Amino acid sequence: MNNKHQSIRVGLFFILGLALAWITFESLSGGGGFKKQGYTLVAPFASLKGLKTGDDVLMAGVKIGSVKDTRLGNKRVEAVLAIDPKVQIPVDAVASVQTSSLLGSQHLAVSFGESATMLQPNAELKTLPTVDLNEVIAKLGSVGNKLEELLGTFTGGGAGGTGGGPGGLFQKLDTLVTENGPKLSETLANLQEISGKIKSGEGTLGKLINDPKLHDELLAGVSEIKLAAADARTFMSDTKGIVADVKAGKGTIGMLLYDEATADSVKVTAKNLRELSEKLNGGQGTLGKLISDDSLYVEVQGIVKKADRALEGLGDQGPITAVGVVAGALF
Structure with missing residues (x-):
């Protein structure tokens, strides 16, 4: 009887051990043994930066799958993803490797996307370059070095003792102010004196600022200048009209300049006057004799x-x- 009870106990412990081992396996594998594996997508990267098999695939912080496998491709590395069959991913969604915690664990984050077309099984998912924490730290170190050099140029304590030369920029400014202090004080005193004279109405600028009569006269002068400018514009407009009329052959000047018949008549008249003057000078005719013959x-x-x-x-x-x-x- 005791042997029978002992055999039963051993069998129960064995079954219980198998159950615990199965539960542990399912927990470590994400429960893949109790549900469908879903469909596969491929996410190509230049470097996975610590992403490994079993890491989660998240969309807006919600787990939608896991990394099934990682493999080398043609000058790239690929992460094979097992996506929940209930989740559809748009073709314009983008995946990126991100850090889950300060301990260095990684996960794959997938954006929502806006396309109405969904990725089919075994399709490639668009990805972003993975940010390397070591590269970021190295860049921060480089920035720190540059800041140290920049501060050295101000304080004179730069790397190698070359920051800004002896004394640094601040000390040079201090020396410059110290050496030129009396001149600066004198300049400030002159400025105060000038501002006092202007305030009291001395000089042209002071009167212009403080004397309302001068201000009114200046405004009146400006108004007269504006009126003169308006008259000048009117004169120019009238002149343009006169020139246009002359070019059109209107008026005496226009006819003389642009009317050929009038011009010919003027030429004939001038010719006759020239001939008449020549005859008078030559003593021809009564008037010529009266002028020339004594x-x-x-x-x-x-x-x-x-x-x-x-x-x-x-x-x-x-x-x-x-x-x-x-x-x-x-x-």
């Missing part, structure tokens, strides 16, 4: 003298006799 002038003088003598003898003669005397004297 004999006529002499004769006229003789006649005038005779008339004077005849008029002198009129004092003792009667009217009829006087007329006869004058006629006899002249002819």
Whole structure:
């Protein structure tokens, strides 16, 4: 009887051990033994940076699958993903390797995407380059070195003692201010004096700022300048109209410049005047002889003298006799 009970106990412990081993296996494998494996997607990377088989595939923090396998491809490394069959991933979704904790564990994060077309089994999932924490730390170290060199240029304690030369930039500024302190003080005093004069209304600028009368006169002058500018614009507009009329042959000047008939008439008139002046200068005609021949002038003088003598003898003669005397004297 005791042997029978002992055999039963051994059998129960054996079954219990198998159950515990199965539960442990399912827990470590993500429960893959109790549910469907889903469909497969391939995520190519230049480097997985610590992603390994069994790591989770998350979408917005929710587990949608796991990394089934990792393998080398053609100049790349591929992560084979087992995705839950209930989850559909758009073709424009993007996967990236991200750090799950400070201990260095990784997971694969997948974005939602916006396309209505879904990825089919064994399709490739778009990926982003994996950020290497070591590269980030190295870059931070490089930035730190550059900051140290930059601070050295200000403090004079840069690497190798070359930061900004002896004394550094701050010390150079301090020396510059110390050496030029009296000049700076004098400059500030002059500026204060100038500002005081302006405030009290001294000088042209002070009067302009403080004297309202001068301000009003300045505004009036500006207004007059504006009026003059407006008149100038009006004059220019009128001038343009006159020029346009002249070009169109309107008016006397327009006819003279652009009317061929008028121009020909002017040319003929000028020619006639030139010929007339030449004849006058040559003594031709009555007017020419009157201008050029002095004999006529002499004769006229003789006649005038005779008339004077005849008029002198009129004092003792009667009217009829006087007329006869004058006629006899002249002819």
